Amino acid sequence: MSGDRVRLTVNGVPVDVPGRISVAAALLGLERPFRRSLSGQRRAPLCGMGVCFECRVRIDGRAQQRACQVTVRDAMRVDTDD
Amino acid sequence: MTEAFDIAVIGAGPAGLAAATAAAGAGRRVVLIDSQPTAGGQVWRHDVAHGYPAPARRSIQGAMSGHGVTWLPETQVVAAESGHLLVQDPRRGYRLPYRSLVIASGARELLLPFPGWTLPGVVGAGGLQALAKQGWALRGRRVLIAGSGPLLLAAAHTARRHGAIVLGVHEQASAATIHHFARGLWRWPGKLAQAASLRLSLAGIGYYPGSVVTAALGDDALSAVEIEGPRGHERLDCDVLAVGFGLVPDLTLARHLGCATRTDHVHAQVDVNAQQRTSRDDTFAAGESCGIGGRDCARLEGTIAGLAAAGVPIPAALLHRRDHARAFTRHLDRHFILSPRVHDLARDDTVVCRCEDVPLGAIRPHANGRSAKLATRCGMGACQGRICGAALTELGHGPSTDARPPVFPTRLSTLGEPDRLPSLPVSRGIST
Amino acid sequence: MSTFDLIVIGAGIVGAACAEKATAEGLKVAIIEPGTVGGGATAAAMGHLVAMDDDPAELALSRYSLALWEAFTDLPLAEFSRCGTLWIASNDDEFSHIPAKLARLADAGIEAELVEAAYLYELEPMLARGLRGGLRVPREGVVYPPAIARHLVDRAVERGATFHAQHASHLQPGGVTLQNGSVLHGPVLVATGCALPQLLPSLPIRARKGHLVITERYAPMVRHQLLELGYADSAHGADTASVAFNVQPRPTGQILIGSSREYDANDADVSMDMVRRMLQRSFCFLPGLRDLDALRIWTGFRPVSVDGLPYLGRVPGMADTWVAAGHEGLGVTTSLGSASLLIDQLLSRATAIDATPYDPARVLS
Numbered sequence: 001m002s003g004d005r006v007r008l009t010v011n012g013v014p015v016d017v018p019g020r021i022s023v024a025a026a027l028l029g030l031e032r033p034f035r036r037s038l039s040g041q042r043r044a045p046l047c048g049m050g051v052c053f054e055c056r057v058r059i060d061g062r063a064q065q066r067a068c069q070v071t072v073r074d075a076m077r078v079d080t081d082d
Numbered sequence: 083m084t085e086a087f088d089i090a091v092i093g094a095g096p097a098g099l100a101a102a103t104a105a106a107g108a109g110r111r112v113v114l115i116d117s118q119p120t121a122g123g124q125v126w127r128h129d130v131a132h133g134y135p136a137p138a139r140r141s142i143q144g145a146m147s148g149h150g151v152t153w154l155p156e157t158q159v160v161a162a163e164s165g166h167l168l169v170q171d172p173r174r175g176y177r178l179p180y181r182s183l184v185i186a187s188g189a190r191e192l193l194l195p196f197p198g199w200t201l202p203g204v205v206g207a208g209g210l211q212a213l214a215k216q217g218w219a220l221r222g223r224r225v226l227i228a229g230s231g232p233l234l235l236a237a238a239h240t241a242r243r244h245g246a247i248v249l250g251v252h253e254q255a256s257a258a259t260i261h262h263f264a265r266g267l268w269r270w271p272g273k274l275a276q277a278a279s280l281r282l283s284l285a286g287i288g289y290y291p292g293s294v295v296t297a298a299l300g301d302d303a304l305s306a307v308e309i310e311g312p313r314g315h316e317r318l319d320c321d322v323l324a325v326g327f328g329l330v331p332d333l334t335l336a337r338h339l340g341c342a343t344r345t346d347h348v349h350a351q352v353d354v355n356a357q358q359r360t361s362r363d364d365t366f367a368a369g370e371s372c373g374i375g376g377r378d379c380a381r382l383e384g385t386i387a388g389l390a391a392a393g394v395p396i397p398a399a400l401l402h403r404r405d406h407a408r409a410f411t412r413h414l415d416r417h418f419i420l421s422p423r424v425h426d427l428a429r430d431d432t433v434v435c436r437c438e439d440v441p442l443g444a445i446r447p448h449a450n451g452r453s454a455k456l457a458t459r460c461g462m463g464a465c466q467g468r469i470c471g472a473a474l475t476e477l478g479h480g481p482s483t484d485a486r487p488p489v490f491p492t493r494l495s496t497l498g499e500p501d502r503l504p505s506l507p508v509s510r511g512i513s514t
Numbered sequence: 515m516s517t518f519d520l521i522v523i524g525a526g527i528v529g530a531a532c533a534e535k536a537t538a539e540g541l542k543v544a545i546i547e548p549g550t551v552g553g554g555a556t557a558a559a560m561g562h563l564v565a566m567d568d569d570p571a572e573l574a575l576s577r578y579s580l581a582l583w584e585a586f587t588d589l590p591l592a593e594f595s596r597c598g599t600l601w602i603a604s605n606d607d608e609f610s611h612i613p614a615k616l617a618r619l620a621d622a623g624i625e626a627e628l629v630e631a632a633y634l635y636e637l638e639p640m641l642a643r644g645l646r647g648g649l650r651v652p653r654e655g656v657v658y659p660p661a662i663a664r665h666l667v668d669r670a671v672e673r674g675a676t677f678h679a680q681h682a683s684h685l686q687p688g689g690v691t692l693q694n695g696s697v698l699h700g701p702v703l704v705a706t707g708c709a710l711p712q713l714l715p716s717l718p719i720r721a722r723k724g725h726l727v728i729t730e731r732y733a734p735m736v737r738h739q740l741l742e743l744g745y746a747d748s749a750h751g752a753d754t755a756s757v758a759f760n761v762q763p764r765p766t767g768q769i770l771i772g773s774s775r776e777y778d779a780n781d782a783d784v785s786m787d788m789v790r791r792m793l794q795r796s797f798c799f800l801p802g803l804r805d806l807d808a809l810r811i812w813t814g815f816r817p818v819s820v821d822g823l824p825y826l827g828r829v830p831g832m833a834d835t836w837v838a839a840g841h842e843g844l845g846v847t848t849s850l851g852s853a854s855l856l857i858d859q860l861l862s863r864a865t866a867i868d869a870t871p872y873d874p875a876r877v878l879s
Contacts, residue, residue: 018130018217020130020217021130021216021217021218022213022216022217024213024216024218025130025213025216025217025218025219026217028213028218028219029217029218029219033202033302034202037200037433037436037439038438038439039439041200041433041439042201042202042302042303043200043202043436044202044203044205044303045205045209045213046193046204046205046206046209046436046469047190047191047193047205047206047208047209047212047469048205048206048208048209048210048211048212048213048216049118049124049190049191049208049209049212050117050118051190051191051465051468051469052193052209052436052465052468052469053437053463053464053465053491054436056464064464064491068212068213068216069117069118069156071119
């Protein structure tokens with residue numbers, strides 16, 4: 001894995017994660033929740049390949065982004081439902 | 083640069099890479115499109131910790147190093163009109179003209195509902211592989227693998243390689259079926275080698291045929307699973323459950339284009355002729371979208387599709403090898419038929435449509451999928467019915483055949499104000 | 515056993531409302547619907563409950579129906595949302611027509627207010643700059659039509675109506691023959707929308723295709739159903755293909771974007787060209803839409819009568835044959851009023867509003 005680390009802001013808190021990983025992998029590693037379903041259940045990635053849409057989070061202000069389809073970048077802002 | 087490409091290849095897995103290589107080798111201008119940031123598809127997905135397997139690296143370099151292949155990563159086909167595709171990447175949406183098309187959209191994992199399957203910590207078996215390769219830190223996590231099919235062994239291999247503690251692989255098919263399946267593999271030496279090397283690396287990991295995870299337990303996240311198998315009923319604590327019931331062809335794009343499909347068993351596949359041509363004259367399909375046959379079959383079909391799209395005669399030997407590889411589909415289908423036990427796992431209160439939180443009990447009273455959809459919103463959410471549609475087809479609630487655009491959720495700006503075709507570089511190379 | 519007080523053919527929202535109303539009056543009803551209940555134009559509709567005031571008869575029927583819709587505001591499956599309608603004037607000319615529109619609505623007893631530019635942006639801050647003002651109709655709302663059609667059919671069946679999942683092959687004196695050969699006897703009401711000419715070829719219907727786009731769920735961007743005042747020109751114009759800005763906030767947080775109108779479009783395929791035109795129009799009014807994701811696009815066909823008014827009443831020259839069809843884009847709004855008007859006539863009672871303008875005899879004479 002690349003030795004580079006990047007700094008994300010997850011729900012307002014700065015965190016350092018390995019570079020080149022996906023936002024989904026980063027949040028899973030941090031044991032952060034992803035989204036709440038319509039009835040309020042906690043949800044996290046299921047398919048890992050952009051199909052199930054369970055890993056949706058807000059990235060740099062854009063809602064409903066699939067975390068498994070986006071690679072982390074320095075200064076990226078990620079917001080989850082919790 | 084508004085010149086049309088000769089051939090657009092959708093999907094950069096084994097089939098798409100082979101198609102692009104063959105078509106470019108025949109002197110055609112090829113554009114290779116994939117929604118992922120790196121080539122390889124799912125089976126050859128780039129691993130941030132371990133890079134590519136050697137055959138993947140060779141195949142990718144083969145496609146990208148020659149002239150004539152323009153590689154567009156992170157690019158999603160969202161609609162098709164006559165003579166061009168509407169595509170979008172993270173920055174823009176635009177129309178991409180083409181003359182012929184090769185669909186190499188691959189497969190999706192069949193994910194079936196059971197009590198607790200929506201808990202965080204429950205992932206697909208292929209999902210576990212994809213997320214591990216994206217950098218999910220699995221070291222020290224207790225992972226249980228369940229479901230059906232050869233993919234479970236590959237998932238166990240990936241999990242272990244990433245430092246997980248693999249608690250066991252629970253295969254719903256019976257021990258007798260598995261032995262019969264393995265005995266038949268001599269006809270596909272490549273498969274035998276794959277299976278043997280996986281079994282080797284799995285030494286020490288329990289493989290339990292005839293065993294089904296009946297429930298995932300936990301409050302806000304997975305903490306344990308319930309299993310029913312030859313040893314009776316047991317409960318096992320774990321951090322991750324990777325569960326998948328095999329693969330189904332991804333037909334979204336093919337259906338959208340109006341390509342005919344056919345259904346041999348339960349799930350449909352693109353209907354192609356010997357040259358991999360679909361019911362549309364200008365459109366070819368190769369690999370898992372034509373039925374689950376594995377990577378060797380996908381590569382052969384990709385090459386045939388690439389040559390056919392380029393208008394080049396196809397060597398008879400190649401067609402023969404493809405036919406042999408394709409026979410594996412039937413071998414696989416025969417042995418990993420899902421038992422009624424698996425079909426009956428979901429209860430009336432089990433959520434089936436995860437996007438709209440629709441439980442099975444709300445869907446049951448409806449005569450058909452359309453009626454259920456209108457009344458419950460089942461399949462109307464963000465995944466556009468990709469997960470629940472395949473699951474409900476498997477459970478016998480009728481096929482889902484929606485073919486309207488957009489193929490994927492799409493920025494309104496892409497649909498309303500597509501850019502002019504940007505200047506696209508050729509062969510941007512790969513990161514390994 | 516197969517003799518009924520009324521045989522309703524077609525279970526879109528209009529047929530469903532008629533069947534429900536008839537059973538409420540104690541009639542013995544049969545419902546004939548081979549497809550999904552509410553699965554045609556009803557499923558494709560926006561579900562906007564709106565008074566259109568361009569024609570007095572249209573306004574009268576809308577107003578009458580809107581009052582009846584108040585009975586559904588607490589029904590959860592109706593997903594009623596009183597978002598109100600905000601008609602938008604882009605320029606001085608459009609703005610100058612608002613007082614007359616206001617007066618027509620006031621005459622019909624519909625509450626509405628003129629909206630100056632500053633107030634417009636207070637109501638809807640995401641609107642594009644430079645708009646002139648608008649007209650707000652605060653008590654209008656939106657519903658989810660296919661679930662209501664289903665509900666109305668269920669209510670009718672609870673009251674004893676029988677449901678026949680069959681095609682109606684042809685009408686015959688005193689009843690209808692179904693595709694399976696069985697014959698139902700009794701007065702027949704044809705409520706088959708665009709398919710009307712199959713059973714009643716003397717009543718012309720043209721299908722007018724429309725497209726809709728729905729987004730993913732988001733935090734609210736707009737509060738009202740928003741329409742450009744030019745909408746009525748598009749709706750009533752004879753152009754082969756036109757688009758108009760018409761955006762609706764769904765209670766789900768999704769935004770529904772319309773609208774397009776096309777005559778002579780034969781297939782139900784999504785035309786990316788029409789989608790493009792429609793979205794470009796919507797970006798003129800709501801530029802922020804550009805960044806949202808579209809989940810689905812679909813098409814539907816509005817059943818258009820000769821003069822834009824529905825055919826409601828007895829079909830001249832045919833014994834015991836009734837029609838309720840041809841509501842164009844107002845079928846959801848006017849379904850309940852249409853049903854009351856029709857059943858009152860069937861029972862030879864006085865109607866709540868003058869039924870003459872909708873009498874199918876007008877096109878047969």
